[in-house]
Amino acid sequence: MNRFGKGLLVAALVGVVGMAFRVSWNALRDVATATGADETAAFLYPFVVDGLMALALVATLVLTGDARRFALRVLAAYTLASLVLNYVHGLVPQLHDEVVDWGRLADWDPANWALVLLATSLPVGSIYFGSDLVAKVLHHRPIETPTTTPNQDESAETYVNRSTADLGVSAPAPITPAPAAVALPAGPGVSLVKSTDRVPVGAVAAESTRPRRATGRVPEAARSSRPVRTAEELLIEARKVTADWSDRELTAEGIRKAVHTSPAKARVLRDTLRAERAAAREASKQAARAAGPGEAAA
Structure with a gap:
């Protein structure tokens, strides 16, 4: 209305x-x-x-x-x-x-x-x-509804606790970078940078011992530079690594450690390699059976 x-x-x-x-x-x-x-x-x-x-x-x-x-x-x-x-x-x-x-x-x-x-x-x-x-x-006082949700209160408390823990370790004074040296003609054996302009060896940045939880997306610079391998590339690499392995050594865990892949992909590679070995043995048996009558006739 x-x-x-x-x-x-x-x-x-x-x-x-x-x-x-x-x-x-x-x-x-x-x-x-x-x-x-x-x-x-x-x-x-x-x-x-x-x-x-x-x-x-x-x-x-x-x-x-x-x-x-x-x-x-x-x-x-x-x-x-x-x-x-x-x-x-x-x-x-x-x-x-x-x-x-x-x-x-x-x-x-x-x-x-x-x-x-x-x-x-x-x-x-x-x-x-x-x-x-x-x-x-x-004398009546109306009931005031809270303006913050429980999740906001927990987030604020977590932020305060985390900030307090991080401030427990005192950080050293910031290092002021030395001014750039003026380009002057110098004679042989004369250094243009004073020894006092160098950063002290013992000066290191304060590091918090408390582990941080990653929030948000990982920046591109921090990601691994190793390219993502396709299934065919993983299979070729697994064949090379396990060429001299016995059937007993051909396990998913061994393949995972050898080619550095996930457990699920390692199980798929194990099944594929076992199937290839079984097919190769079956082909060898059939070839032996086919060559048997010819050798006997000779």
């Missing part, structure tokens, strides 16, 4: 609440007059009852926990009290003409006593409950 729609909805709500208060105001004013209130007190009496209902409703929207439940109880109690007084106003026609006996809201005495007690106690309750609700709202 856009801003215009929300404003229209709020305006409609204010209008409905205002009209409902006007209807309730008429009944509560007559009840207050019947209980002995003067003209000014009877005029203000509806604001005491229905006004506290509005205050309790606002407090329920602001407070949380037990304070919010207390505001809901106050709202429910004053809503019920206003409903009872409006109901009595509708049942007693004399209240409309202001000819009812003073202090008389019902014919049955127990009911009349209860109604008079209810009507006269609502202003006192408004003072007490209204003050309490305002104090709770003023």
Whole structure:
């Protein structure tokens, strides 16, 4: 819903609440007059009852926990009290003409006593409950949501710990490079660089003993300069290395160490070489069988 729609909805709500208060105001004013209130007190009496209902409703929207439940109880109690007084106003026609006996809201005495007690106690309750609700709202502190996630907190803690460990070893003062020597004509046997310009032998950079974990991509300069070999190149190299190996020595681990490759590729090379040797032996046997009859005839 856009801003215009929300404003229209709020305006409609204010209008409905205002009209409902006007209807309730008429009944509560007559009840207050019947209980002995003067003209000014009877005029203000509806604001005491229905006004506290509005205050309790606002407090329920602001407070949380037990304070919010207390505001809901106050709202429910004053809503019920206003409903009872409006109901009595509708049942007693004399209240409309202001000819009812003073202090008389019902014919049955127990009911009349209860109604008079209810009507006269609502202003006192408004003072007490209204003050309490305002104090709770003023002292209420909203719950602040954390702006950092647990992963960010762990990363910050790890960074602090790592920085503290790295600073445990004091680094020597940085070495200032010597200024370049001025090109001057020098005689034979004369050196243009002073002995004090050389870097001291014992001056080495501070090195942290704590292992570092690689983060991000490895730069091109730090990568191995050895080209990636294809499967055919690995097989040719393995054939050369294992040419004089026996079948028992032809293992994946031995091939891996000899050609410096991964275990998976070493197993493939082992199976290929064993298959080649088996095929070669089978070809030799077939050749021997084929040459046997010819030699016997000769």
